[in-house]
Amino acid sequence: MRNTKRYTRVHVIATAAVAALVTLAVPGCTAASDEPAAPTSPASAPAGAASTAAPGDPAGPGAATAPREPVPSPSYPLSAAPRTVPAVREHTPARGPGWKPAPGARVVVAQGDTAALSDEGRLLAGELGIAFADAQAPRDGDVELDLGAAGSGPPESYTLTVNGGRVRVTAPDEAGVFYGTRTLKQVVSSGGSAPEGTVRDGPAKPQRGLNLDIARKHFTPGWIEDRLREMADLKLNQLGLHFSDDQAFRIESDSHPEIVSTPHLTKAQVRSITALAARLHITVVPEIDSPGHLGAVLRAHPDLQLRDVQGRAIAGAVDISNPASARLIDELLREYLPLFPGGAWHLGADEYQALVVRDPQASFPQLARAAQQRYGPTARVQDLATGWLNDRADVVRPSGKALKAWNDGFFRGGVTSAAKDIQVEYWTGKEIGARPPLEYLREGRKVVNLNDEYLYYVLGEPNQFTYPTGRRIYEEWTPLVLRGTSPVPAGYADQILGARLAVWCDLAGSQTQAQVAAGIGLPLAALSQKVWDERAPRMPWTEFKALADRL
Numbered sequence: 001m002r003n004t005k006r007y008t009r010v011h012v013i014a015t016a017a018v019a020a021l022v023t024l025a026v027p028g029c030t031a032a033s034d035e036p037a038a039p040t041s042p043a044s045a046p047a048g049a050a051s052t053a054a055p056g057d058p059a060g061p062g063a064a065t066a067p068r069e070p071v072p073s074p075s076y077p078l079s080a081a082p083r084t085v086p087a088v089r090e091h092t093p094a095r096g097p098g099w100k101p102a103p104g105a106r107v108v109v110a111q112g113d114t115a116a117l118s119d120e121g122r123l124l125a126g127e128l129g130i131a132f133a134d135a136q137a138p139r140d141g142d143v144e145l146d147l148g149a150a151g152s153g154p155p156e157s158y159t160l161t162v163n164g165g166r167v168r169v170t171a172p173d174e175a176g177v178f179y180g181t182r183t184l185k186q187v188v189s190s191g192g193s194a195p196e197g198t199v200r201d202g203p204a205k206p207q208r209g210l211n212l213d214i215a216r217k218h219f220t221p222g223w224i225e226d227r228l229r230e231m232a233d234l235k236l237n238q239l240g241l242h243f244s245d246d247q248a249f250r251i252e253s254d255s256h257p258e259i260v261s262t263p264h265l266t267k268a269q270v271r272s273i274t275a276l277a278a279r280l281h282i283t284v285v286p287e288i289d290s291p292g293h294l295g296a297v298l299r300a301h302p303d304l305q306l307r308d309v310q311g312r313a314i315a316g317a318v319d320i321s322n323p324a325s326a327r328l329i330d331e332l333l334r335e336y337l338p339l340f341p342g343g344a345w346h347l348g349a350d351e352y353q354a355l356v357v358r359d360p361q362a363s364f365p366q367l368a369r370a371a372q373q374r375y376g377p378t379a380r381v382q383d384l385a386t387g388w389l390n391d392r393a394d395v396v397r398p399s400g401k402a403l404k405a406w407n408d409g410f411f412r413g414g415v416t417s418a419a420k421d422i423q424v425e426y427w428t429g430k431e432i433g434a435r436p437p438l439e440y441l442r443e444g445r446k447v448v449n450l451n452d453e454y455l456y457y458v459l460g461e462p463n464q465f466t467y468p469t470g471r472r473i474y475e476e477w478t479p480l481v482l483r484g485t486s487p488v489p490a491g492y493a494d495q496i497l498g499a500r501l502a503v504w505c506d507l508a509g510s511q512t513q514a515q516v517a518a519g520i521g522l523p524l525a526a527l528s529q530k531v532w533d534e535r536a537p538r539m540p541w542t543e544f545k546a547l548a549d550r551l
Contacts, residue, residue, distance in 0.1 A: 089200070099165065123181070160180045160184060211500045236528055238498075251270060290392065306320075347393060448498055480496065
């Protein structure tokens, strides 16, 4: 309608101007008024223009006939897509001024959605420096947040529309609305305004995040919460907390206070972290790694230590033929399950040292006997380790949490196998007996990508690790690249649930907290792009890096 009105006005003015010129050009046409013509202002008529009106001119006698220059309506080019990290998947451009915060603007939550979206609305209003209003009709200049019908789009997707001086974010779930607010926050903070048009956006992968080793290195609660906020702006939704290892056990325990290291997180601090994560739509995934990586527990319980046939203690490994080992770990699992209300749990299962020797049956006869007693005469030590994993899964499963374990805790060719509902967290193909990713995918298992070639940030860079770079992730890696640098066939894409960047603190003192935060910034940004949209990025790395640095 705006263009139509502009056309009509210009058309009328132009017609009048042509009529006046015709009148001047016809011989004998003169003014027919007995009154003298009003003087014409030099500012309103060009030199030599007629200064009288024809009979019947509605302007009346003495009105100037010279046309005025039309006042143009605003004209806008088609908008460009918002510039965000990760990039939006689809933008329909439009002509218009866009939207930016102005005095009197508000974030408004649609009536009926206030309980679900008030956190998102208040957060965005504070970030944009405008007011917040619950259950009120939107007006010019407002941002409206609205939940659509359940199932109206894929999980975590959203639509953001900028039109008529307003913004509307709608989604089928709260997470989708939240991600729409992250897009709006980014474009306003980087460019000052949100472009006219419609964004339709959503993630390629349901799991996107950061894995943090807080066992080998203590990270303060404030530092962890800062990472949560950074992750949320990048639309990452999962924080893994590996809090038990050989070096330390880093969360307060009521059932076994003797195993807890100093410093550590209190349960109150953990509750604060998980509460913030929930508001930011991030799931905290805890991990008590077992039956290996339990050195901190074994210092307080040396009677549970695994020993080989010659009586030598095996570092970090509990004796899984000893029922007391299972009882202790299960007590810890039951204690911590309610502390972490998120929907997933990591069972560990990697690098059990009884299985990295040439002949586990000969080296650990007590484990071989226990395996045969439980699973029959052909069972091996790997079957006992698989049974351990399944037993721990049975403890956690009633909570409804998704179950995870490291890929080298899954074995081929045994008389028993890991439960099918345990997700494979694939990190390496370098360990003794490690299986290639296709073996898990062909079994129909769900896999999460933590490829140690691209996604392992190992403090001090031991064992030939090098710090990952954002550029390498951005230009070379995709979720299909599970091991080394070669992708698995694209037909398995739906079984790959996503990816996390992993911080491991093998040489804990080699970097400060601040250095870790700075070092993982660009790798996290690059990861966020590749799990949000698996297609080749439209923006070259240098441009992406400049945008990420600015944001």
